Amino acid sequence: QKEVEQDPGPLSVPEGAIVSLNCTYSNSAFQYFMWYRQYSRKGPELLMYTYSSGNKEDGRFTAQVDKSSKYISLFIRDSQPSDSATYLCAMESQAGTALIFGKGTTLSVSS
């Protein structure tokens, strides 16, 4: 079993839809959880950062961590064509160690 599992998609939704992106993991020691967004032919950029369990909201984006289920989610409300990108989850057990990335989910939002 890989440490981090992420459905690669592609996921296609109409503009305005609510998008749910998910990752599961096997290492119960993970404490830091991140979502990165990567546009085509660009480097990833940090979108959301969460420590331990709980929710975090930033504008149209909400990150959820459920450590008991080893499951993290990223919700995008009122999705826009500019949200079309690949979304990578990442996590690590302690600060300063190397991140473990999921394979990324490719999202396409049509207008």
Add this chain to the structure above:
Amino acid sequence: DGGITQSPKYLFRKEGQNVTLSCEQNLNHDAMYWYRQDPGQGLRLIYYSQIVNDFQKGDIAEGYSVSREKKESFPLTVTSAQKNPTAFYLCATSGSGANVLTFGAGSRLTVL
């Protein structure tokens, strides 16, 4: 690019040739990383360095080499021993004790 410059952006290489990818940062970050990205494979760690003159192998270090002579620079050499070098290479940095990565724009290497 958030203070990280990767060059060249695109590179073509013949089989059997070594090639060096440059990564320079002005963020004053201690740690630097090299990742490889292939379609459907996500990001895989090649090498990382947390301080000058020290670096560690990542998950797929075979066929690659690095150096860290200056805090600002972490070049990656793709040697002829790397069997499948065609990929998108990403350099990243993080500050001391932090676990948030800042990425460069990437270098796309194609072996002909």
